[in-house]
Amino acid sequence: MGIGRYCVVLLAATLLPAQYLAFEVSWETLGEIPQAFAGLIILSNLVLLPLALWRPALAGSLLVPWLLVVPVVGYTAYQHWRAQTEAARIVAWTYEQRLRNGSFPDDLSGYEFSDPG
Numbered sequence: 001m002g003i004g005r006y007c008v009v010l011l012a013a014t015l016l017p018a019q020y021l022a023f024e025v026s027w028e029t030l031g032e033i034p035q036a037f038a039g040l041i042i043l044s045n046l047v048l049l050p051l052a053l054w055r056p057a058l059a060g061s062l063l064v065p066w067l068l069v070v071p072v073v074g075y076t077a078y079q080h081w082r083a084q085t086e087a088a089r090i091v092a093w094t095y096e097q098r099l100r101n102g103s104f105p106d107d108l109s110g111y112e113f114s115d116p117g
Contacts, residue, residue, distance in 0.1 A: 007056060008049075009053075012045075015063070018070055023035065025073055026073045029077050048062055082115055086115045
């Protein structure tokens with residue numbers, strides 16, 4: 001096995017776990033149908049990996065599914081985390097208001113959003 005094939009295996013060992021993680025996270029961030037499309041894109045590695053092993057010059061083709069899935073899911077996972085964190089702060093604030101005033105607030109007008117984005 002030549003140096004080119006070792007590079008392909010190293011590239012695949014780096015990209016494929018990230019793609020699998022993105023596939024798993026996409027259920028929470030994108031939903032069921034986009035996750036299925038992400039899965040189909042990732043399954044294209046079943047064709048691309050043998051091609052890249054056969055011709056190491058095609059190793060760059062392994063980046064295509066990664067670039068189509070991982071950045072999108074990474075961004076939506078970040079947005080999901082921000083929304084979840086802000087929701088936890090809102091819940092904590094409402095319970096604090098209940099302890100302070102004896103009842104939950106009618107609205108969130110007194111709440112100061114720490115992440116309004």
